[in-house]
Each structure stands twice: as C-alpha cells, then as structure tokens.
Amino acid sequence: MTEIKFGVLGQYFHCPVKGDFEYASNALVLVDDKGVIASVLTEKDADFQTQLSQLSANKQLIELSSSQYLMPGMVDLHVHAPQFPQAGKGLDLPLYDWLQDYTFPLEAKFEDLNFAKKIYPELVQSLLANGTTSAVYFATIHKHTSVELARECLKQGQRGFIGKVNMDEASQCPPFYIEPSTRDALIDTEDFIQQVLQLEGNEHQLVSPVVTPRFVPSCTSEMLQGLGELVQKYHCHVQTHCSESDWARDYSQEKYGKTDVEIYSDFGLMTSKTILAHSIFLTPNDHAVIKATGASIAHCPLSNMYFANAAMQTREILDNELKCGLGSDLAGAPIPSIFHTCLDAVNHSRVREDGTSTYLPADSRGESGSRISFLESYWMATVGGGQAIDARVGLFQPGFEFDALIVDTAVADSNIFILDEMDSAKDKLEKIITLNSRQNIRKVWVKGQLVIEK
Numbered sequence: 001m002t003e004i005k006f007g008v009l010g011q012y013f014h015c016p017v018k019g020d021f022e023y024a025s026n027a028l029v030l031v032d033d034k035g036v037i038a039s040v041l042t043e044k045d046a047d048f049q050t051q052l053s054q055l056s057a058n059k060q061l062i063e064l065s066s067s068q069y070l071m072p073g074m075v076d077l078h079v080h081a082p083q084f085p086q087a088g089k090g091l092d093l094p095l096y097d098w099l100q101d102y103t104f105p106l107e108a109k110f111e112d113l114n115f116a117k118k119i120y121p122e123l124v125q126s127l128l129a130n131g132t133t134s135a136v137y138f139a140t141i142h143k144h145t146s147v148e149l150a151r152e153c154l155k156q157g158q159r160g161f162i163g164k165v166n167m168d169e170a171s172q173c174p175p176f177y178i179e180p181s182t183r184d185a186l187i188d189t190e191d192f193i194q195q196v197l198q199l200e201g202n203e204h205q206l207v208s209p210v211v212t213p214r215f216v217p218s219c220t221s222e223m224l225q226g227l228g229e230l231v232q233k234y235h236c237h238v239q240t241h242c243s244e245s246d247w248a249r250d251y252s253q254e255k256y257g258k259t260d261v262e263i264y265s266d267f268g269l270m271t272s273k274t275i276l277a278h279s280i281f282l283t284p285n286d287h288a289v290i291k292a293t294g295a296s297i298a299h300c301p302l303s304n305m306y307f308a309n310a311a312m313q314t315r316e317i318l319d320n321e322l323k324c325g326l327g328s329d330l331a332g333a334p335i336p337s338i339f340h341t342c343l344d345a346v347n348h349s350r351v352r353e354d355g356t357s358t359y360l361p362a363d364s365r366g367e368s369g370s371r372i373s374f375l376e377s378y379w380m381a382t383v384g385g386g387q388a389i390d391a392r393v394g395l396f397q398p399g400f401e402f403d404a405l406i407v408d409t410a411v412a413d414s415n416i417f418i419l420d421e422m423d424s425a426k427d428k429l430e431k432i433i434t435l436n437s438r439q440n441i442r443k444v445w446v447k448g449q450l451v452i453e454k
Contacts, residue, residue: 002032005448007055008404010064013429014072014395015379018318023425024396028052029070031402035448039398067410067418069432072394073133073403073446074338075385077298078239078277078327081137081149081162082107082116084123087331095245095307100174103331107140107165108177116145120152123336127158129454130337130438133403133446134159134389136239136275136298136327138212141165141179143188143195150196150207157451159403161389163212163239164192166227172217179223186226193234206447208237213269215241216260217251221267228268237389238269242276242297246309249281261286270295275388277327279317280308287320296323296388299380301341301348303332311352314345315370325385326377338385339436342377374430406443407432414440 008029015021028051030038041048055061064070086102093101110116127135135153139146139162146164153160166189168179179185189211196202196209211231213219219227231238242260243249252260261282264270272294279297282290290297297317304312317324326341333344355366386394393403409416409428415435418428432440444452 002034002036002038004030004038004055004060005033005035006031006060006062007051008062008064008070009052010068010070012070012396013425013432015375015383016395016397018379018383019373019376021375021378021426021429023429027396029396029402031448033448035402037396037398037400037402040396064406065408065410068406068408068442069428070396071131071405071407071432072382072396073405073444074131074381075134075325075389075394076127076132076328076338076341077136077275077296077325077385077388078300079127079135079137079330080332081120081123082110082140083331084119084126084336087336088334089331091306091334098307104174104177110140110145111142113145113148116148120149121156124152124156124158124160126336128156128444128452129441130339131405131407131436131441131444132158132336132338133405133444134161134385134391134393136161136210136237136389138163138165138214138239141167141177141185143192146192147195147199150209151199154199154201154207157206157446157449159389159391159393159446160207161210161237161239162196162207163210164189165212165214166223167214167218168223169218169220182220182222182226185223186230189227190230193230193236204447209234210237210239211269212238213240215244215248216255216263217248224263224267224269231271232268235271236273238271238274239298240264240269240276242279243281243286244278244308245280259283259286261289265289265293273390277329278304278308278312280304280310280312282313282317287317287322290322291320294323296325296384298327298388299324299345300327300329300333301344302335303329305344305348305351307332311348311370314349314372318372318376323384323387324380325388326381337436337438338381339433342374342381342433345377345380346372346374374433378429378433402445402448404445405441407436407440408442409440411439411442416440
C-alpha cells in the first residue's frame, strides 16, 4: 500500500482538453511514495482540511506563494544531445553547410568518453532547469557514450529516452562519421538497448532506449530492416526524422517510390511508440498510417523555419486527432526551453496563415485557417508529449506521475508582469508560456523526486 510522500498547496494550470485549460486557485495535490498523484483536493472536498493539517504537522506540505504556480513538466520530443555545444552557431547557413561545417565534426568527437562526460551533464542540467522533465534524445553512432547519456539522465533524475544513432549509407554520410558496417551497427544497437534497460538504478525504467535511424537518406535498406526487427523484438521506442525537407522527401521518392512514413511502415518502424520529427510533407495516406499505428509527430517549429523549406500542417494534424507534441530540435533551434517552443509553434502557424510575400495580395498570400492557439501549443508541450512517450504525465490527475514545476512570476529580473485586476487566468497562463525564462522555474520534480531547487 502506498503512502503519501508530500502535498503541494496552491494554484495550478494544466490542459485536460486540447485547446482549453483548467485553473485551480487553491488546490492540494497529494503525491505518494511512488511519485504518483494520489488525489487532487479543493476546499469543496470534505477531507481537504484534514489532509492539509496532517501534512503540515508532519512537515510534508509545500505551500506556494501568490506569485507561484504549479505547472506540469514539459516534454521535449526531439533533442540532438551532442549538438548542445553548437547551439546558436551557424543558423544563417543552408542545412548542408551547417551539418558539414558544424554538426558532423562535432558529433564525431563523441567517440571520446571524456568529451561526452564534459558535455552531457551540462545539457541535462540545462534542460531540467528550463522545466524539461522528459526528453527524447538523439545521441551519436557511438554506443558507449550513448549509454553515458542514459546514465547521466538517470543520475540527474530526468525522464530520458535515448537513441544510439544509426547511419550507414556511404553516399550520404561523411567518411569520418559513419558506422563501420551495417552488421556492427545492429549488434551495437541491440547491446545498447540491453545496457540501458539494465543500468543500475533503472529498475523502474526512468530511462529508456530508443531505436534511432537518423533518417531515410542516411540508412541503407538493410539497416532499416534490421532496426525494424529490433523494434519488434524489444518493443521499444523509435525516433527518426520524417519528410523534413524537399530534398529528403525527393530522395525517398527517387530511391523507394514512397514517402518516409510508408518506408518506415514497410520496415516495421511505425508503432504506437514511434516519434516522427518534423513531418513537413505528409500526404493524406501518411496521415492515415500515422493515425492507424498510433505513432506521434514531434513538431519542431523554429528549426522548421530555418531548414524545412515549408511550414508543418499543424492545424490539420491537430484537427485530424493525430498524436503530436513539441520538440526543441536543439541545436537546429538554439533555445533549450519548451516554453519558448510553444511560442515558436504559435508564431510558425501565424506566418503560415498570413504568408510572407509582399508581391501577392493579402487574400492569396497565406493559408487561411491554419493558426493554432497558445493553449493548443501548451497542450502539445505537456499532454501531447506525454502521449508520445507513452507516459502518464502532463496532467494533475490521480494516477498521473508527478512531473511538475513551480513557476514564480515575481522573481528578480522576471520578464513576466502580472496584474491581478487586469489579467484573467487565461491571460496569466499565456504570459507564463510566452515570457517564462529559466530563472522563473524554482523547483522541478520528476516522478515525485525533486531534481531542481533554486
């Protein structure tokens, strides 16, 4: 039988319904010793005062001030862990130049365990401090340092999904950064899966392995086939890039005569645990396959603006009830904050709706009806992300794991300015989403464990 570990008293926001929100002005969230929400009480509940008094007497009560808000932990569905040192560099370059000049040489350095141990602790700490309680990571082709990233997530208490990257197509990979052979890569990938599952302290699977073909052009058909067989054997998550650009889409059509989604499906890589980053050029059949398999899309709005050649069909994806969350795509976007990604997602949709060309009349410049709301973007960052990682997170409801933040709008040098007499609850939530910065996040819990305290 579980026991109550602590309770949090104060106001909270969350989004039980996509496109809407719920605000509680004075609620008591009870968390049990397994890190799961046992109950959520308000002053209307008969045992509210009894529970409050008992927790207070036992020094198990965390009481929020009037400027503090309890909020669900943020889920980042797409992070390139080794690219953290290049965040903010070269983003005015074309994608090919950016990859060749910055990314591939940097990722190749992660063969060195000492180098990885210098970078990965800083990355995980930065994401946690920005409120990212769950992150889905691309690591590199190196098994031992990919395991080190999993070990670091476990050490710092972040819910981590880590993939050893696979890329073996010689025509599309630099000679200094490619698998030694397809067979060796598949053996390493299976060993990586087993090592992560067996990490000391990972009995409750806070950290999970992810099968990770980089994208269709970087993998041979033999590689995709072998990775699909591993997915069927271990039932683990899958992550990859999907139809990210004109070039990537055209490559798949020219080589296979199919879309990325159809190719992944053929090789057994489309499951309810598959996360498809970007997914810009989706066909109606792609929508149907994604929906039928229960796969998820990781919307990476800012990096899409830099590199995707087009805007994602966010409005249509949400309206079609496809599973969709948000990804920072660090370092294709430089800011390690999913709060900022929420703002980017709204901006992305507004640009798509309004268009950009001053040479066209206003009524033909954009795609009408394609904007999304801040509430939809925040739902994707919490509930949608939780669905994608197959975790009960993102809501303050009994049975959900307590991944949560305390956001304080009144800290020194805060960008958030709230006037109670002018700002509705919805106004406050939108201000927190758009103006939140690292210093506003005072405490972070993952599965009931306090991992950040400022």
